[in-house]
Amino acid sequence: MYERVNKPSSSWTPQVQKKTSRFAPPPMPVQTKSTGESKEMPAYKPISTDWITDNPLLRSLETAEKAQQSEAPPQEELEGQDHAQISTEISSESETIQLQGESAQPSLLPLTSASTDGVANYPLMKSVAATPPQLHPVTSVQMSAEAGTVQRYGDPNQVPSDMACDVASNSPGDVMMSFSFSVGKATLDASQKSQIEDFVVSWNALGENTEVRLDGYASTDGSQALNWSLSCQRAEMVKAELVSPSSGAVPGIDESYITVLSHGETDEFSSTSRGSDRRVTLATPTPLPLPEPEEDSPPPQENAIVREARRHIGSGTWAYSANRPPYGSGTNKCNLFVYEVVNNAGAPVPMQERWSWSQFEYVQYPPLAGQWANPSFTIPGWVVVTEPQPGDVAAIAINYSDASGHVAIVSGPNTTISATANEVVENDWGFRAGQTPTFRRYGGN
Numbered sequence: 001m002y003e004r005v006n007k008p009s010s011s012w013t014p015q016v017q018k019k020t021s022r023f024a025p026p027p028m029p030v031q032t033k034s035t036g037e038s039k040e041m042p043a044y045k046p047i048s049t050d051w052i053t054d055n056p057l058l059r060s061l062e063t064a065e066k067a068q069q070s071e072a073p074p075q076e077e078l079e080g081q082d083h084a085q086i087s088t089e090i091s092s093e094s095e096t097i098q099l100q101g102e103s104a105q106p107s108l109l110p111l112t113s114a115s116t117d118g119v120a121n122y123p124l125m126k127s128v129a130a131t132p133p134q135l136h137p138v139t140s141v142q143m144s145a146e147a148g149t150v151q152r153y154g155d156p157n158q159v160p161s162d163m164a165c166d167v168a169s170n171s172p173g174d175v176m177m178s179f180s181f182s183v184g185k186a187t188l189d190a191s192q193k194s195q196i197e198d199f200v201v202s203w204n205a206l207g208e209n210t211e212v213r214l215d216g217y218a219s220t221d222g223s224q225a226l227n228w229s230l231s232c233q234r235a236e237m238v239k240a241e242l243v244s245p246s247s248g249a250v251p252g253i254d255e256s257y258i259t260v261l262s263h264g265e266t267d268e269f270s271s272t273s274r275g276s277d278r279r280v281t282l283a284t285p286t287p288l289p290l291p292e293p294e295e296d297s298p299p300p301q302e303n304a305i306v307r308e309a310r311r312h313i314g315s316g317t318w319a320y321s322a323n324r325p326p327y328g329s330g331t332n333k334c335n336l337f338v339y340e341v342v343n344n345a346g347a348p349v350p351m352q353e354r355w356s357w358s359q360f361e362y363v364q365y366p367p368l369a370g371q372w373a374n375p376s377f378t379i380p381g382w383v384v385v386t387e388p389q390p391g392d393v394a395a396i397a398i399n400y401s402d403a404s405g406h407v408a409i410v411s412g413p414n415t416t417i418s419a420t421a422n423e424v425v426e427n428d429w430g431f432r433a434g435q436t437p438t439f440r441r442y443g444g445n
Contacts, residue, residue, distance in 0.1 A: 165231075
């Protein structure tokens, strides 16, 4: 421990005196500065009241700026010049800036002091503002009637020279009907032909010679040239049925009123199921009312179920994120879709009673996909069959962590309609290699 001792003299110097201690450290040497080492302090120049303007570098920049302004033409002259000429001058100025940036000794370009936005007046910034942005190549189909444009995966440079269809340059307007196809196929099933015939009846009844537009699409399977041809063939197949319905019961539509367009390949209709992209859409400037079925000759039951299911293609009502009682958000609803469709079509399915741990009581639910797929499980009114027809229910039991399988409605040869995690789709699920679904058909109570 130390204490300070003052000398009696007026010019005193503090010293440190050690207190008496048995374990005191040796005295610390006092360092004194030799008089020969003292130097005179340098004199500093007072700072100017405006040191920025006195800076030599900035003064040189200001001089260069004034020289540049004296050479610049008046603003009214620039505004009167052709826009292309101005763009050329700005572009060359930008090239000069780039060369300066690449040189060993880059030169500084002054900002306009009179501007409130120095960045906007910087020549490179003016060049960017004057040059329109370069859009990236289109890569996907955009169904937009308002925009009137089309973006596609299909490369127009790979269109076969013998393709009968014109390449679509825009998207259809209000789509009235949509026809799905199996992979690599361009054939219509009986249910689709029946739909087309109903449309022909409505078209003839309207008597206004309404234009009909058909747009053909293909999935991204296969080569570009193949998909261009396939999308065209599918649209031509629908056109042939419109011109001459297979039943022969009604007169067809004159082909002069039908426009057939090809889009090539796309994945616009579904990012998870390629089957949804194999389709033809039918559009008219004004939607036509479809005829009501006659009471004395109701359509076959399977057609009623398929019609009801097709009305919801593309709908997200039964999506995984949707809240549709008795199921909430974050649940699979393929069984609820089948339940609601067949009941709305007049083929009732009874509810099943199950224990709910979340509600801690017995609740009523539609049959699960696993129950549809179990031939031993009884669903009143629905019998197990081996040869599927449109309107049947197809189900496969799979032990998912959050589902017992998947269930769908048979819509045609090798096609089904079902609710996926995002939307209702029509594809070849249930008829793919290795799949062995259980089929059930409504036989009445």
